[in-house]
Amino acid sequence: MINNPIAVLSSNNTTIYILILIVILELKFKLNLTDKYNKFILNTILIILGSSFIIFHEHIIIGDIFVDLRGVGIGLALLFGGPFIGAITTLSELLLHIGIGGITSIAGSIGLIFDYFLALLVIKIFVNNSNRINFLHVALIGAAVGIGESTSILFSQSPNAGLILFKDNGLNLFLIQFNAMCLFGWLLKIQDDRTRGQKNGSDRTEQLFSAMRTGLSALSTAIHDLSTTGHEQRVADLAVKVGKAMGLDSNRLEELKIAAILHDVGQIQIPREIISAPQKLTPEEFDLVKLHVDAGHKILKDFQLPSSIAEIILQHHEHIDGSGYPNGLKGDELLLESKILHVCDALEAMTSHRQFRRAYSIDQAFNELNRFKETRYHSQSVEICERLFRNEGYAFPSYNQQSTL
Numbered sequence: 322m323i324n325n326p327i328a329v330l331s332s333n334n335t336t337i338y339i340l341i342l343i344v345i346l347e348l349k350f351k352l353n354l355t356d357k358y359n360k361f362i363l364n365t366i367l368i369i370l371g372s373s374f375i376i377f378h379e380h381i382i383i384g385d386i387f388v389d390l391r392g393v394g395i396g397l398a399l400l401f402g403g404p405f406i407g408a409i410t411t412l413s414e415l416l417l418h419i420g421i422g423g424i425t426s427i428a429g430s431i432g433l434i435f436d437y438f439l440a441l442l443v444i445k446i447f448v449n450n451s452n453r454i455n456f457l458h459v460a461l462i463g464a465a466v467g468i469g470e471s472t473s474i475l476f477s478q479s480p481n482a483g484l485i486l487f488k489d490n491g492l493n494l495f496l497i498q499f500n501a502m503c504l505f506g507w508l509l510k511i512q513d514d515r516t517r518g519q520k521n522g523s524d525r526t527e528q529l530f531s532a533m534r535t536g537l538s539a540l541s542t543a544i545h546d547l548s549t550t551g552h553e554q555r556v557a558d559l560a561v562k563v564g565k566a567m568g569l570d571s572n573r574l575e576e577l578k579i580a581a582i583l584h585d586v587g588q589i590q591i592p593r594e595i596i597s598a599p600q601k602l603t604p605e606e607f608d609l610v611k612l613h614v615d616a617g618h619k620i621l622k623d624f625q626l627p628s629s630i631a632e633i634i635l636q637h638h639e640h641i642d643g644s645g646y647p648n649g650l651k652g653d654e655l656l657l658e659s660k661i662l663h664v665c666d667a668l669e670a671m672t673s674h675r676q677f678r679r680a681y682s683i684d685q686a687f688n689e690l691n692r693f694k695e696t697r698y699h700s701q702s703v704e705i706c707e708r709l710f711r712n713e714g715y716a717f718p719s720y721n722q723q724s725t726l
Contacts, residue, residue, distance in 0.1 A: 364406045367398040370505075371410035372417055391418070391429075392436040392466030392498040393505055399440045400454060400462050401509050411437040432473030439465040454510055456503075463502030467495035552669060555717040557581035559706065560665040562715065564658070566705045577658045579626070580633035584662060587617030587634075599676040611646050614638055629656065637662040640697040660699035664690065667698065668706055669717060683710055 371394025391414050399407030411433055418429050443465045448458050471491040475483040560581040564574050588596055591613055595606050602610065618635035622628070636650060636659035643651030645663075671686040681689070687710075690703045709715035 364402045367394075367402045367406055368410050368413060370394055371398050372413045374414075390498070390501050390505075391433060392440075392470045393463075393501045395433065395436045396440045396462040396466045396498075396502050397505055397509060399437070399444055400448065400458065400506065401513065404441060404444075407437060407441065428473045428475075428477035431476050432470050435469030435472055436466040437469075439469045454513060456507065456510065459503055459506035459510060460499075462506065463499040464495075466502060467498040470498050471495040551719070552673065553582045553585065556584070556662070556665045556669045558718050559669065559709070559715075560658075560661050562709060563661050563665060563702055563705045566709075567657070567661070567701065569657075573658065576627050576630050577633065577661065580630045580637070580658060581662055581665065583621065583630070584617065584634050584637050584666065585613060586620055587613035587615065589620075590616040597676075601678075611638070615647050629658070632656060633658045633662060635659075637666060639663070641699060642696045644697070657699075661702045664698050664702040664706060672717070 371391070374390040374394040394414060395407060395411050398410035402410075415430060415433050418433060440462050443458075443461045447461055448454065451458070471487065471494040474487045474491060474494065477483055477486060557578050561574055561578050564577045569577065588610075591610055595602065595609055598606065614635055614637065618631045621631040621634060633656055635647070636655050639645035639648065639650045639655055639659065640663075641652060641655075641660070643649050668686055668690065671681040671689060672683065674680045687703075687707050690698055690706070694700050694703050
């Protein structure tokens with residue numbers, strides 16, 4: 322009789338389940354989905370897995386007893402999905418069981434109910450007080466659904482016949498559910514540990530990244546005089562909206578936002594009396610100011626930031642026709658993010674008051690941008706900015722407003 326559990330676990334159906342589960346879980350991990358979608362996909366897998374277990378069952382003896390992995394489906398759903406997903410899986414299995422075996426298949430229905438409540442009891446006692454799932458939890462759930470399935474044999478026929486069936490097949494049913502639960506549960510536990518490790522690593526990286534970004538932003542803001550306070554935040558807000566309109570993904574939007582916040586950090590190496598000069602700069606003074614992009618690039622490339630951020634900052638005063646600085650890059654030689662930043666930086670600067678001139682109106686600013694479109698400024702960025710301001714009611718936020726991705 323001990324060969325029966327081995328036969329079920331080595332059957333074609335079980336092998337296919339294992340292979341499919343491994344492939345799906347690996348794809349889910351590689352996609353690096355958000356918590357919401359990770360949970361949704363896992364719950365869907367659990368419900369489908371539980372339902373399919375009851376459809377493709379195996380005979381272990383000649384007679385009326387069918388063996389499948391229904392208890393395993395319920396145990397996995399409860400352990401990795403929670404009581405609600407466990408209940409849905411149990412109900413799904415119950416309906417399928419009645420559909421396959423008819424309303425008279427009482428023993429199987431009782432077994433499903435036993436599986437759910439015994440596994441739920443184990444979770445309440447052992448799992449809920451633990452920080453994470455471990456192999457002992459998987460084994461205990463396996464034992465619970467094994468007991469539920471083997472006990473259900475007692476209700477399959479008359480009491481005496483049920484006892485005989487239990488004596489002959491109870492251990493087999495227990496071992497099949499227990500072994501399969503350990504196998505499938507271990508696969509899911511490994512994937513759960515990987516996902517948790519990935520998330521914890523991402524969270525720690527983001528915390529460090531956020532602290533570094535905040536410090537650099539404060540440094541960049543500190544070098545400006547009061548007339549330009551909030552310039553970086555306003556430029557970042559507009560740049561992110563333009564980037565969204567162009568379809569940039571979340572990673573590129575975040576890098577664009579950081580580059581916009583830090584784009585003038587190199588000005589810390591420019592004499593303050595030049596940065597806050599109350600009159601228009603002389604050509605010699607302007608040549609000194611031009612050095613801030615290269616200085617910012619050198620400052621940021623030594624930080625553990627994506628390399629594109631320093632490159633965006635280095636290019637944000639380049640022109641489409643190659644007449645900009647510091648390297649005279651043009652056209653496709655420029656990063657899209659640097660083109661966006663150049664336009665947003667220019668627009669915010671033109672519409673802000675400076676000690677040596679009044680702020681431009683929106684009409685004056687867009688006249689200037691359109692006049693130099695495709696020579697200095699990126700056409701699509703100018704057009705999106707104009708649409709945002711003229712058609713969608715956009716306005717630069719005040720200094721204390723935060724831009725969002």
